Amino acid sequence: MATHKSMPFFVNRKDIVFVKSSKSTPQEVLLLSTMDNDPTLEYIGQTIQVYKSNDLESPKDPVAVIKEALSKVLVFYYPLAGMLKRHKNDGRLRLYCNAGAGVPFLEASANCKLSSLHYLDCLDIAVTKKLVFDRPDDEIDVTRFSCGGFTIGMGMSHSVCDGFGAAQFYRALAELASGKSEPTVNPVWERNRLLVTTPEEPKSLVDKAFLATSRHIPPSDVVHEFYNISSESIKRLKKALRANESGENYTSFEILAAYVARAKFRSLEMNLDGYTVLSFTANIRNHLSPHIPDGYYGNAFFEPRMIMIGKNLSEGPLLKVVKMIANSKKKAITTESIMTLLRNMEWFIEKKVKSRVARGWTFFTDWRNLNLIEEVDFGWGASVNMIPLPFDVHGFIDLCVFMTPCRMDSLMKGGMRVFVSLPRACMAKFKEEMDVLKRGEVNNLI
CATH class of the missing domain: 3.30.559.10 (Chloramphenicol acetyltransferase-like domain)
Structure with missing residues (x-):
């Protein structure tokens, strides 16, 4: 790092x-x-x-x-x-x-x-x-x-x-x-356009009592850091995955989300027999019928969620986690699925409860899609870097942000940054897990 x-x-x-x-x-x-x-x-x-x-x-x-x-x-x-x-x-x-x-x-x-x-x-x-x-x-x-x-x-x-x-x-x-x-x-x-008045109680993915736990959660001392992942590291991991999947191609997001989720789970020392939830954001602006008009700047995203036993995430083949994420992305986001999500949200609002839980959860968002580093010019040229600041949401440690690298670091061209928040006691272990990828020791991960 x-x-x-x-x-x-x-x-x-x-x-x-x-x-x-x-x-x-x-x-x-x-x-x-x-x-x-x-x-x-x-x-x-x-x-x-x-x-x-x-x-x-x-x-x-x-x-x-x-x-x-x-x-x-x-x-x-x-x-x-x-x-x-x-x-x-x-x-x-x-x-x-x-x-x-x-x-x-x-x-x-x-x-x-x-x-x-x-x-x-x-x-x-x-x-x-x-x-x-x-x-x-x-x-x-x-x-x-x-x-x-x-x-x-x-x-x-x-x-x-x-x-x-x-x-x-x-x-x-x-x-x-x-x-x-x-x-x-x-x-x-x-x-x-995204307003409903009829609530619908959501179907629970898993009983909260069975979610994976950690002695580090709730955290008392949280640190926030970036980890740079070079294009060479990404290429090596993609190549290893293709070799084991008859040429199947996976995106950088899919493979790194799987890898980071595993690294976080291990660094938090979560129990292997508990369930863990992986989630990410997906823009719904073009998935509704009729479409949300261009220029709409309110919240308009879907959160595909995957659940798995901690042991499978921590000790199972990484390829299975990658495939789970890829398959979840391919599922059709339909008007009905979006309306169901809104009705579920309406139920949470009426009950005055928060829909997400911090324990056993990892939530990914990909800011590379915003294209803010290279495309926005106030008259001094494009931005060379973009930094998110931590905020008190999801108990601080659930959110992982994928970002374009700083443009001043020529060694990171084509690579990716990940912004993570973890209890201080867990960050060193997370870095160790990520350094395995940096060293190119990927064959035993697939």
Whole structure:
């Protein structure tokens, strides 16, 4: 695992200002979808985009450019300046949009070069968090560095936007910063498309009493780290799998999700006779009939779930786990299966319980599909790195994020990063498991 020694650096923050829409916007109360109302999504997801200095051009100050673009994009995305509240009577979320509301904006400067922080690549999260501020609402932070580079921190309510929705907003912000008068994709609210009123009690995959346990859960001391997986390591594992499956091809996501799930299970020292659940996100925008319109930025994802005995995950052939994930991805996501999911969510909302459990669960999300590192340009070239910040969801340790590597690391071209959160006592064991892949010792894994 690539690591960089944390170095003290000073971030000088100015006072928070509220950036308002450059034009008048509606004053209204917006309802959210059943999926948006899922209590497990009620948090602010934070990311940091890293932009190095552009030696060929001298554009305007990034703070001024982004602040102006924010005021323009809020004409189209004015709900993001609204106030989100659960109604005291029915417990449903409502978004209160006020014409004079704004989005918190923080300008800051750091007394070092981005290169001295390795462009935040695998940097200590405690250091990285200095580049954002914690607020219970959406926010934008821009921090200049002495080299001329800068970072953009963004906090978005997951109740209002999923990953694709947040990426859509971020692209729109960049487009308006680059001089366009309106976004290429205009935002669509229409949360009624994923709204149901008839609850349906979900069928349980497994009794919670039979889920695998660990003496490390619930965790008292959680650490968050990135692990770099080179393209060569991925190719070796794919080749070994093809040799044992008569030429069957599996995606990088499928094989690495299986490998990481096993490494996590072993590092947590979970009981082998307990059940474990693997899950991942799948975009449903094109699976409903009629389709969700382009521009919809609310939550619109499915979570295929697989259950298996811990012994099979930890000690069985890795190929079986890969096949299980691949087969789950191939299953048709139909309009009916999506509506069943929504009815299940409605049942959880009415019962005021969270639908997920932390114990025995590993949840994967693939941010490479968002294409935010290479495609979004505010006038200084594409981003060179993107960092997710940990948030208090799923007990911290269930979520694994697959990401594009930092573009400043030439050795990682074509590779992948995985962001993991584990109890401190388990991280060393996780690294040992991942290092087996790095060393190319794959033949005994299949």
